[in-house]
Amino acid sequence: MPARRCAKTCGRTDGMAQSISRTDRSSLPACGIWLPVYGGWLRAHGFDTPPSxxxxxxxARAAEAAGFDLLYASENLLNCLHGPRHDVLDAWMTLCGVAAAAPNLALVGALKPVLRPALLAAQTIAGLDQIGQGRAALNLVCGWSRDECEEAEVAWRPHDDKYTHASAYLDRLEASWSGHGDAPRRALFNGRPRPEIWLSGHSNAALALAGRRADVLFVNGMSADDLAAMRARLDRAANGRPVRLAMNAFIVQGETDDAALRRRDGLLARANRDLIALYGRAMTESGAESWRHLPEADLIDGNGGFAPGFVGTADTLRRRMKHYAEAGADIVLCQFPDMDTDITRFGRSILRAADLEARQA
Incomplete structure (x- = not known):
């Protein structure tokens, strides 16, 4: 696939899986947004608004207009930001609903193998792919919440067993999409054999599976040095097979760097420490490698988004993103304090500006 904008080639008609690749915006990574299926994005006072x-x-409409490349919806049956009694939207129904409003964006949904039978998941993803005309992708998330499994009345699996199960689950998904063997057929758009497959995780088990089967490894926010080390680990696990690297980031933009830093500090000061402690314990108990030794600032959002330090003016953020592209980030999935205004501001001042520079080069 051309590297320009995945959005321009998402609805492929050649039967191949789409690929979300780095753009040609002066070496910026491809950029997506997290749809706010949990409500506000922080475990902080004033952010516990119900999802809608x-x-x-x-x-989704703002991201389409602002020049983003993809939409991402996370799957949890229990609200992982504001507590299990808070509502949460279904990832796949939400993506189906917004697909027409963002016709140029890839549609990436998280999928927990433990929560959905493989045939049901194959049918759900095929349905989204038909609606989006070849734009669906899935992110396998093996899950960290024991409480979620108990509420869903499914068995909790030890950490590494989850990835063994996920590999067999992928086999069943791909058999349904391709029609090979005796599996019931669930056809993707234009008969393509498989969508793009992401996998989340930091552990050796996660990287081994990503190296063998995934197109994209999705990791939490981290320092550029840590991301470069993750890139090296992934390359070793992939053994020459091309696998891209996506990272989460919480974006705090301001008219000046000092203003952005003050805005960030104001967000951190509103941290709900009871919620952070609750989820810190749950993540530690899960055995998930990605949550070990994280400070409170990295638990205020769901995926370590403050760790990359994407805080500053448009110029500062652009330089920061280029630095992360050089460290190995192919895709950055963005969260924002204010979804109403920040998506548009970031897109206009960074993505559209870089598009213009690329056309003039």
């Missing part, structure tokens, strides 16, 4: 489809739809 209307908010997700508005975010």
């Amino acid at each position: 489809f209307g908010t997700c739809l508005a975010a």
Whole structure:
């Protein structure tokens, strides 16, 4: 696939899986947004707004207009930011609902193998792919919440066993999409054999599976040095097979760097420490490698988004993103404090500006 904008080639008609690749925006990574299926993005006072489809739809429209490359919806049956009694939207139904509002963006949904039978998941993803005309992709998330498994009445698996199960689960998904063997057929758009497959995780088990089967490894936010080390680990696990690297980041933009830093500090000062402690314990108990030894600032959002330090003016953020591209980031999935205004500001001042520079080069 050409590297320009995945958005321009998402609806392929040649039967091949789409590929979300680095753009040619002066070496910036491809950029996506997290749809706010949990409500506000921080475990902080004032962010516990209930999720709504209307908010997700508005975010999708804003991302389309602002020049982003993809939409991402996370799957949890229990709200992982604001507590298990808070509502949460279904990732796949939300993506189906916003697909028409963002016709140029890839549609990436998280999928927990433990929560959905493989045939049901194959059918759900095929349905989204038909609606989006070849734009669906899935991110396998093996899960960290024991409480979620108990509420869903499914068995909790030890950490490495989850990845063994995920590999067999992928076999069943691909058999349904391709029609090979005796599996019931669930056809993707234009008969393509498989969508793009992401996998989340930091552990050796996660990287081994990503190296063998995934197109993209999705990791939490981290320092550029740590990302470069993750890139090296992934390359070793892939053994020459091309696997791209996606990272989470929480974006705090301001008119000046000092203003952005003050804005970030104000967000951190509103941290809900009881919620952070609750999820810190749950993540530690899960055995997940990605959550070990994280400070409170990295637990205020769901995926270590403050760790990359994407805080500053448009110029500062652009330089920061280029630095991360050089460290190995092919895709950055963005969260914002204010979904109403920050998506548009970031897109206009960074993505559209870089598009213009690329056309003039």
